[in-house]
Amino acid sequence: MAEKHVYYFGNGKADGNATMKETLGGKGANLAEMTNIGIPVPAGFTITTDVCVYYNDTNNQYPPGLKDQVEDALKKVEKAMGAKYGCTENPLLVSCRSGARESMPGMMDTVLNIGLNEDTVNALAKQANDERFAWDSYRRFIQMYGDVVMQLPLTSDGEDRFELILEEHREKAGVHYDHELTVDQLKAIVDDYKKVVKDTLGKEFPTDPMEQLWGAIGAVFGSWSNDRAVVYRRQYNIPHEWGTATNVQAMAFGNLGDDCATGVGLTRDCSMGDPGFCGDYLINAQGEDVVAGIRVPKRIETQLEDDMPEAYKQLDDIAKKLEKHYKDVQDIEFTVQRGKVWLLQTRNAKRTGFAAVRIAVDLVEEGLIDEKEAVGNKRRIPADDLNQLLQPIFDPAVKKAAQDEGRHMTTGINAGPGAATGQIVLSAEKAEAMFNEDNDVALMLVRKETSPEDLRGMRVSKGILTAQGGASSHAALVSRQMGKACVVGADELSINYADKTVSAGDKVLKEGDWITIDGFTGEVFEGKIDTSPSEVMRVLEGKMKPEESETYQRYAKLMSWADEHRKLKVRANCEPGDVAEEAVAFGCEGVGLCRTEHMFFDKVEAMRKMILAEDLETRKKAVDEILPHQREDFESLFRTMAGRPVTIRLLDPPLHEFLSDRHLEEEPGLDKKLAEMTGKSVEDIHRRVAELEELNPMLGHRGCRLGVVYPEITAMQARAIFEAACNVKADGIDVHPEVMIPLVGFLSEYRNQEKIVREQADAVFEEKNTNIEYMVGTMIEIPRAALCADEIAQGAEFFSFGTNDLTQTTLGMSRDDYGTFIPYYKENDIVPADPFQTVDQDGVGKLMKIGVEGGRSTRGDLKIGICGEHGGDPASVMFCHTIGLDYVSCSPRRIPIARLAAAQIALTSK
Structure with missing residues (x-):
């Protein structure tokens, strides 16, 4: 029997169902499911994703038997719809639409009204x-x-x-x-x-109608490989090898007159998450008109019931049925043909981080899903989307001042929440070029309307503003998914691409001028407007009461559910001060990385004296000048963490970071100052600076190598740590110091530094007449350490993967220089993602697995974490759970993201 390539749906029966997304794509699977549960769906058929793969792999050929299967399915559609394709008396027209496993809105092609001549x-x-x-x-x-x-x-x-x-x-x-x-x-x-x-x-x-149909089918399959689709897949890590399905479906007509309409609806608002059926529609129009922004659409929630009361009731009932069936907010496409409602698509709706949190919590409280589903489904709330709740918003007082100054330009439809201000750029190409020149540039993409071709520019812009379109337009849909502030349908705006101007009333701005949008209200202002912390941040900072913010309450509820189910602990990469306090507010369970070099930079003169010293006594005297400052900082950190474990990394950077030719050039007279301070000649200063210069300091005299050659540095730091711990313990505060020796590759290096640390601990405890439990461990950040983890664990009591350096040393890529080629690598699929943002699981990840297995083969209770920046990346957090780490550590504002990602993998891995 020939392989099945075509799946029919119609008349209440379908060959497929919602579980078959790999074969039928999301759209085809949901069309089949809607048919099976009694939703009115025009009859049609789905050609599988495998055919797309075959088509693109064989230079636009089709598998054997496909033509016959398509013709058979088309006959079933004709029978179901009571019309005949290509007939000159009662013609059936069809549409041809793409449908990948994961929704890729607007990225691939669609053709409507096929069969006309x-x-x-x-x-x-x-x-x-x-x-x-x-x-x-x-x-x-x-x-x-x-x-x-x-x-x-x-x-x-x-x-x-x-x-x-x-x-x-x-x-x-x-x-x-x-x-x-x-x-x-x-x-x-x-x-x-x-x-x-x-x-x-x-x-x-x-x-010829059949020529038209096969032309459309081929175009849809071919569009899987178009530039915008490829860029979108890279953005959202959708595999290129999946392919898209093609859906051929009988046309339903929304352009038959004023009793007809077409629209895109949401079962809940996907900008902020408010309940209630909403969206855009147009009377006497076809579906593409709504998303293309050709006409200003009407709003379902305020106007459809008056325009078409019976159709509104049908749609509202269908929306409730679909949401109950799928247990998630749905994005539907519909056509009203002379009073009858037809559903053309349903899918789980794209939503902002704000909406995702509210919808998940609301669905739990409504009894539609449980807490595990709310937290564990990473598609429901992508962990990274929590970042949106922490981003700044506009201060109402500052915004009112801007209004009073006459800077308000217009108000459109609020499509993507958040505050955004940037320089006007009128084309996606220019936006991408400007961003590639300067990654810190703040851009506002301003267009009459956006199309899928604008994706590259949308991706690099702070916000998106369009003169046309509604809440279901391309700009609104994509901005919600990207978490960008967005205002659409600001129809008072006049955009002149030739003159490169944006105007409203008597206000005329040029490309490059600053413009501001409020994605919560739809307001547009000329110039910049200052922002203030979000509600969640204001509560965490103690500037707002929790009961005053529903957003915070939902966020806190979601975080409590995540904490209940995750296995990984979440620590913070931070130093003493406000950042440490912020980390505690975000729910950190300790410090996974305190970088002590930051404290050395605050006492750079003493460090330079040490570097220039000719004998041990002078070096030790210089280093000891830093001790009280280090002790004070460690005390502060221990007090803030209040009993949570604190991992302190000993000095890591090479000496040239404290004194180099660059410093001498940037600080005129520094050489003379150093000469006077040390009693040396200016020539001696320059000679010593030249001796410090390294061709590749990243791989040079740094980390534990500094401590081996200059043991007085390690001794001073260890004493500062233990004196601080004793002082804090004396005040009744529990302390758990963990001393981390960096860049170890040999057990002998570790033993050398461990001996100094333990000698200082014993000395301090004897002086203070007290004792404190502590640990000494190491940072696994070079390949040899991972490969020889079983040996190193003979001494080390804990491991922490420093994946920033482990990635550098494994891939031979400098994180300081790789920006010159990594965009090309990603663009051309040499690498699937930036390896310094997401762990390279096949390479670096394999070394991590070896390190975990080797370390625990020697020391079964070895505590292992990660403190590289990957510790806040959801995919990397999930990988760390999978290989058995005890904790991840990340920057404070990534802590909520790591907590949620850890819960998601804990729930799904079961």
């Missing part, structure tokens, strides 16, 4: 008793098919040839919208469309 258009007009509708559909079909399938090139000025013709006819007719054109005007447009195809491509527009 000069004969079937007249039959359609007669059947519908509406000639204008038929010719409007034919006009749309030629334009979409010509762009998507025939790939009609743009003009030399970058203009769409079809749009130019349409605009010319609208101007000639004196109308603003397409639906205002008459039958004769539409016929003239169709003639001009066909002529431009022939003149530009040298061939006629196809009239």
Whole structure:
């Protein structure tokens, strides 16, 4: 029997269901599921993702038997819909849409109204008793098919040839919208469309319905490999090898008159998470009109019930049924054809971090899901999205001042919450180029409307502002997924691409000027507006009471559920001061990395004296100047952590970071100052600086190597740690110091430094007449340490993976220099992700596994964590759980993300 490539759905029965996303893609699986549960869905069939893979691997060939299966399924559709494809009396028209396993909104191609030609258009007009509708559909079909399938090139000025013709006819007719054109005007447009195809491509527009259908199917499969789809998959880590399904479905018409409509609805608001059916719709239109922003859409929640009460009731009931069935907020596409509602798609809706948290908590409280589902489903709340709740917002007083100053330009539709201010940039290409030149640049992408081709620019911008479109437009949908502040449908804005200006009323801004948007309210202001901390941050900082913020209360509830289920502990990478206090507020369970070199930089003169010293006594005297400052800092950290374990890394950076030619150049007269301070000559200073210079200091005299050569540094630091611990313990505060020796590759290095640490501990405890439990361990950050972990664990009581350096030394990539080539590597799929942001599991990760297994083979109770920046990356956190680490450590504001990611992997790994 031939392999099954085509799955039919219609008349309440479907070959597939919602569990078959790998085969049918998300759209096809959900069309089948909706059919099975009694939702009104136009009949159709899905061609599997495997066919797409075959098509792209074989230079646009189809697998054997596909043609016969498509023809058989098409006959079933004809029977279900009571019409015949290509018929000149009762024609069936179909759409052809993509549908990958993971939703990729707008990234791939769609063709509507397939099956129209000069004969079937007249039959359609007669059947519908509406000639204008038929010719409007034919006009749309030629334009979409010509762009998507025939790939009609743009003009030399970058203009769409079809749009130019349409605009010319609208101007000639004196109308603003397409639906205002008459039958004769539409016929003239169709003639001009066909002529431009022939003149530009040298061939006629196809009239054979089957040729049209196979052309559309091939275009959809081919669009899996287009640039915007590839960029999107890289952005969201969707495998390139998956392929897309193609869905061929009977057309439902929303452009048959004023009793028809098309729309995109959400079962809950996906910007802030408010309950209630909402979205955009247009009367007398087809689906692409809504997302393309051709006309300003109406709002479902405020207008549809008045315009079409019966259709609204049908849709509201369907929305509730779907949300209850899928147990998640749904994004639906629908058409109302002469009062009857048809569903064309449902999918789990993209949402902002704000909405994700509220919706998850609300669904638990409504009894639709439990706490484990709310936390454990990483698609429901991607852990990184919690970052949105911590981002700054606009201070109401500052914003009011801007209004009083007359800086308010207009108000659009709030589509993506948050505060964003940036320099105006009017094209995605320019935005990407500016960002590549300066990654810190703040950009605001301002467009009449965005399309999937703008994805690259949207990705690098702080916010997105469009003059057209609604809450379901491309800009709104993608910005929600990206967590970008976004305002759409600001129709008072006039955007002139030629003059590079953005204006509203008498205010005219140029490209490069600053503009500000409030994604909560839809307001647009000229210039910059200062921000203030989010509600969650204000509560954590003690500037707002928890009961005053519903957002914080939901966040806290979600975090409590996450903490209940996670296995990994979460610590903070921090030093004494406000950052440590912030880490505690975010729920850290200790310090995984305190970088002591920061304290040395605060006493750089003493460090320079040590470097320039010719004998041990002088070096020790210089280093001891730093001791009281280190002790004070450690005391502060121990007090803030209040009994939580604190891992303190001994001095790590090379000496040239304290004194180099760069310092002498940047600080005129420094050489003379150092000469006077040490009693040496200026020549001696320059000689010593030259001796310190290293060709590759990253691999040079740093880490434990400093302590081996200059043991007085290690001794001073150890004494400061234990004196601080004793002082804090004397005040009744529990302390758990963990001394971490950096850059160890040999057990002998570890033993050398451990001996000094333990000697200082014994001395201090004897002086203070007390005793404190402590640990000495090491940082696994070079390959030899991971490979020889069983040996090193003979001495080390804990390991902490320093994955920043482990990545550098494993890949031979400098994190300071790799920016020159890593964008190209990612763009061309040499690497799947930035290895300094997400652990390279196949390479660096394999060394980590070896380190864990080797260390615990020697010391079964070995405590192991990670303190590289990867400790706050969700994918890396999940990997750390999988290989059996005890904790992750990250920067304070990544702590909530790590807590949630740890819970998600703990729940799903079961």
